[in-house]
Amino acid sequence: MITLRGLTKRFGARTAVDGLTLDIEPGLVTGFLGPNGAGKSTTMRMILGLDRPTAGAALVGGRPFAELRRPLAEVGALLDAKAAHPGRSARAHLLAMARSNGLGRRRVDEVLAAVGLTEVAGRRAGSFSLGMSQRLGIAGALLGDPHVVLLDEPVNGLDPDGVLWVRRLMRSLAAEGRTVFVSSHLMSEMERTADRLVVIGRGRLIADAPVADVIAGSSRTSVRVRSPRAGDLAALLAAEGVAVARAGAEELTVTGVPAERVGLAAHRAGVPLYELSVREASLEDAYMELTGASVEYGAGREAAR
Ligand SMILES: Nc1ncnc2c1ncn2[C@@H]1O[C@H](COP(=O)(O)OP(=O)(O)O)[C@@H](O)[C@H]1O
Numbered sequence: 001m002i003t004l005r006g007l008t009k010r011f012g013a014r015t016a017v018d019g020l021t022l023d024i025e026p027g028l029v030t031g032f033l034g035p036n037g038a039g040k041s042t043t044m045r046m047i048l049g050l051d052r053p054t055a056g057a058a059l060v061g062g063r064p065f066a067e068l069r070r071p072l073a074e075v076g077a078l079l080d081a082k083a084a085h086p087g088r089s090a091r092a093h094l095l096a097m098a099r100s101n102g103l104g105r106r107r108v109d110e111v112l113a114a115v116g117l118t119e120v121a122g123r124r125a126g127s128f129s130l131g132m133s134q135r136l137g138i139a140g141a142l143l144g145d146p147h148v149v150l151l152d153e154p155v156n157g158l159d160p161d162g163v164l165w166v167r168r169l170m171r172s173l174a175a176e177g178r179t180v181f182v183s184s185h186l187m188s189e190m191e192r193t194a195d196r197l198v199v200i201g202r203g204r205l206i207a208d209a210p211v212a213d214v215i216a217g218s219s220r221t222s223v224r225v226r227s228p229r230a231g232d233l234a235a236l237l238a239a240e241g242v243a244v245a246r247a248g249a250e251e252l253t254v255t256g257v258p259a260e261r262v263g264l265a266a267h268r269a270g271v272p273l274y275e276l277s278v279r280e281a282s283l284e285d286a287y288m289e290l291t292g293a294s295v296e297y298g299a300g301r302e303a304a305r
Pocket residue numbers: 011014015016034035036037038039040041042043304305
C-alpha cells in the first residue's frame with residue numbers, strides 16, 4: 001500500500017506535484033498516467049525518498065521510505081533503466097545491490113532468470129540494449145521480493161515481445177497481492193494492464209478510478225442509432241436537451257445519455273429502430289479528454305524523462 005497525503009513538490013517557482021492525496025492498493029496494477037512533465041517521476045522519487053516533499057507525505061506500508069527497516073523488501077523500483085554502472089556486469093550490479101541489503105547470491109540468480117538475463121549476466125551493463133537494461137532494472141526492483149513495486153515508464157523503448165513480457169509480469173505481481181504502481185505517458189499499454197488509473201496533469205490529480213469508469217465517463221462514448229425515421233427521432237431527442245447529431249439519412253449519433261434513454265424515447269413516439277448500439281470510447285480517447293487541458297508540451301517536443 002502506498003499512501004499520498006497532500007504530496008507537493010516545488011522546484012523554485014515551478015510546482016511539479018500539487019497536493020496529491022490518494023491510496024494505491026495492493027493486489028492491483030495501478031496505472032499512473034499523465035503527459036510528459038505532469039509530475040509522475042517526481043511523485044515516484046518522493047515515494048522512494050529520493051526527492052524531499054515541499055509539503056505533505058508519501059508513505060509505503062504506512063511509513064516514510066527513510067524509516068523502512070528493510071527497504072528492498074518493502075519497495076522495489078525501476079526509475080531509470082540506465083542507472084546501472086556501465087562498466088559492471090549485470091550480475092555484479094545485482095550482487096552489489098544484494099550485498100548492501102543482506103541478500104544472497106542465490107536471489108540474484110533467481111531474479112536474473114526471472115527477467116531472462118541469465119545468459120548475458122556476465123556482460124557489461126553498458127553494452128546492453130535499452131530493452132535489456134529495462135530487464136536489468138526490473139531484476140533490481142524484484143531483488144528484495146518487495147510488497148510494493150514501482151516502475152517508471154518500464155516499456156519505453158521495448159519491442160513488442162518486451163512490452164508483452166512487462167505486462168504479464170505486472171499482472172502476476174499484482175495477482176500475488178503486491179502493490180504495483182506503473183507510470184506511463186501513453187495510454188495504449190495501460191488499456192490491457194491496469195485495473196485502476198491515476199491520471200495527473202500539471203501535478204494535480206485529474207482522475208483516480210477503475211479503468212472501466214474512466215472509459216464510461218468519457219463524452220466520446222456514444223450511442224449509434226439507425227432508424228427509417230431518424231429525423232423525427234433526432235428532433236425529439238434534441239427537444240429533450242439530448243446531444244444528437246445526424247450521421248447519415250437513417251443514422252444518428254447520440255452522446256451523454258445511455259442507450260436505454262434513446263430506446264425509450266423511440267418507443268414512446270412509435271419510431272421503429274433498426275439498430276441501437278453503444279460505441280465505447282477507447283481509453284486513449286478518455287485519456288486525451290482528461291488530460292487535453294493539461295498537456296505541458298506538444299507531442300514529441302520533450303522526451304519522457
Ligand atoms: N530536479 C528538477 N529541477 C527542476 N525542475 C524539475 C526537476 N525534476 C523535475 N522537474 C520539473 O517538474 C515537472 C515534472 O517533471 P516529472 O516529474 O519528470 O514529470 P513526468 O515524469 O510526468 O514526465 C516538469 O516541469 C519538470 O521539468
